[in-house]
Amino acid sequence: MSAKNHGFPWNLLVGFILSIALTLLAVFVAFYTDFSSHVILWVIGVMALFQAIIQLFMFMHVTEGKEGIINVVNMVNSIILALIIVFGSIWVLTSGHASLH
Amino acid sequence: MTSHTTPLEYQSEQTQMNILGFWVFLGAEIVLFSTLFASYFVLEHNTAGGPAGQDIFILKDVLIETFILLTSSFTSGLAIHSMRNHDKKGLLIWMIVTLLLGAGFLYMEINEFIHYVHEGATIQTSGFTAAFFTLLGTHGAHVTFGIIWISLLLVQLVRRGITVKTSSKLFIASLYWHFLDVVWIFIFTFVYLKGMVM
Structure with a gap:
């Protein structure tokens, strides 16, 4: 583990360049393509998720240490909770609300 | 893993537990920010005659x-x-x-908020601005706290050097800092880009 730490931090540099590239790509997709806004949202959303994964694995070393697996399970659990909260709220307060009328 | 290949911050049971505990805290932070994002997504179209995102975002x-x-x-x-x-x-x-980059970010964000207020978008203007300022303000407050926290840790580092304790504290602070970047990626994508394109 520390053997690769002594050298040049390639994983950090690659992660950084990928983050910058993904950010610029998201701007390009959002402003300079003719996709429908629905498609754009999905594409840039997936790129944001990809950037978050880069941060987690290349910068935060989420799998490191004795509790690496616990960390991953904890993160996956939190992400599932976040998705339920976000999509659940939108669903209840848009389609759910609309059916009251 | 033998002890000399294990990073210093993992070398005592206490610091291992601290790092694990901080990951659990970050899980709770994900949930906290998800509730703020959920409020924002629900309220973003309720501009109450005030400016929408695409009118004010630069x-x-x-x-x-x-x-x-x-x-x-x-x-x-x-x-x-x-x-x-x-x-x-x-x-x-x-x-x-x-820390300097963090301070630069805060400077830009505060200027951005001042610009929005001049454009007639205060936290009281509409559901959109209330949710927007709450989400962005919570992130900005985290960055502010991070700057203060890491500054104090650096004082400790200068005084005590790299020990198991100081290294674990700085490692945890770095996790916090990366996490704030992750939150910002989602703000950038789902608040700014979405607001300007939709």
Whole structure:
């Protein structure tokens, strides 16, 4: 583990360049393509998720240490909770609300 | 893993537990920010006659903020890399660069907020601005706290050097800093880009 730490931090540099590239790509997709806004949202959303994964694995070393697996399970659990909260709220307060009328 | 290949911050049971505990805290932070995002998504179209996102967002400024924060996440990674090579000077320099970038980000964000208020979008204007300022303000407050926290840790580092304790504290602070960058990526994508395109 520390053997690769002594050298040049390639994983950090690659992660950084990928983050910058993904950010610029998201701007390009959002402003300079003719996709429908629905498609754009999905594409840039997936790129944001990809950037978050880069941060987690290349910068935060989420799998490191004795509790690496616990960390991953904890993160996956939190992400599932976040998705339920976000999509659940939108669903209840848009389609759910609309059916009251 | 033998003990001399294990990074310093994992070498006592206490610091291992601290790091694990901080990951659990970050899980709770994900849930906290998800509730703020959920409120924002529900309220973003309720502009109550006030400005919408596309009327006030400026792509150039937001991109600069994004690049500043992405770079600061990278430099805090370099700081931890230096720490693991027992390079105190490198650790100190990269952490100070990280803090300066963090301060630059805050400066830009505060200017951005002042600009919005001048455009007639205060936190009381509409559901959209209330949710927007709450989400962005919570992130900005986290960045502010991070700057103060890491500054104090650097004082401790200068005084005590790289020990199991100081290294675990700085490692945890770096996790926090990377996490703030992750939150910003989602703000950039789902608040700014979405607001300007939809």
